[in-house]
Amino acid sequence: MTAIILALAVLVAQSPAEQKAMQRNAMILEAPSTRTIEKGDQSNVDDAKQALVRTEAEWTRLWNQHAPNHPRPRVDFSKEMVVAVFMGSRPNAGFSTTITSAMAANGALVVRYKETMPGPGTVSAQILTFPYHIVAIAKADVKDVKFQKDEK
Numbered sequence: 553m554t555a556i557i558l559a560l561a562v563l564v565a566q567s568p569a570e571q572k573a574m575q576r577n578a579m580i581l582e583a584p585s586t587r588t589i590e591k592g593d594q595s596n597v598d599d600a601k602q603a604l605v606r607t608e609a610e611w612t613r614l615w616n617q618h619a620p621n622h623p624r625p626r627v628d629f630s631k632e633m634v635v636a637v638f639m640g641s642r643p644n645a646g647f648s649t650t651i652t653s654a655m656a657a658n659g660a661l662v663v664r665y666k667e668t669m670p671g672p673g674t675v676s677a678q679i680l681t682f683p684y685h686i687v688a689i690a691k692a693d694v695k696d697v698k699f700q701k702d703e704k
Contacts, residue, residue, distance in 0.1 A: 586654065587688050589625050589634065593648065593681040596620065600640035602699040604661065606633045606691075618684065627688055636686040637665045637699065645677040646670030651685045652702065656692035666702040 595618050605611045608629055614636065615624040627634055639649045648668045655662050665685070670676050 586651070589627070589686040589688055590619075591650070591685045593642075593645065593683045595638055595682040595684045597638040597682060597684065598641050599638075601636075601638040602663070602665075603636045603638075604633065604663075604697045605636070618686070629691070631691055632688045633691050634686060634688050635661075635663050635697075637663075637684065639667060639683040642681045642683065643678075644670070645679055645681055646674055647681055647683045649683045649685050651687045654687075654689045656694050659694055660696040660698065661692060661694040663697065663699045664702060665699065 597618055603614055605614055605627075606629065608627075611627055611629070611634060612624065614634070618636075618638075635651060635654060637649050637651055639647060646669065649665055650668075651663060651665045653664045655664075667683075
């Protein structure tokens with residue numbers, strides 16, 4: 553899987569020099585180097601939000617927004633950082649979000665995620681939900697982060 557993603561990234565690069573640089577500098581941060589910290593449909597984060605957390609202080613702030621009444625999971629920020637996607641308030645059950653990959657290259661981190669919604673005519677519980685996915689990934693030296701939602 554990692555080789556496939558790297559190959560696709562190299563194909564997207566415009567020139568042969570860019571392709572070689574991307575191969576040298578790319579670091580794929582996906583399974584098995586990712587771990588789900590928490591995933592579900594009940595968060596205190598009301599609005600859609602994406603976050604990159606690099607420090608314990610940032611982690612404390614994010615966790616207190618997300619689940620202030622639950623113990624904060626431990627993260628070793630000397631080795632890891634956290635990415636999170638929150639869908640915000642949804643009118644009923646059947647919504648979810650999943651971080652599918654994270655790739656660091658050339659000082660930038662690209663986090664891909666998908667959102668699932670109930671299909672037309674689907675019967676679902678009439679309860680407000682707040683879907684989210686929080687993942688720890690290997691620490692990388694990145695300056696920029698971009699979250700990309702998969703359209704399918």
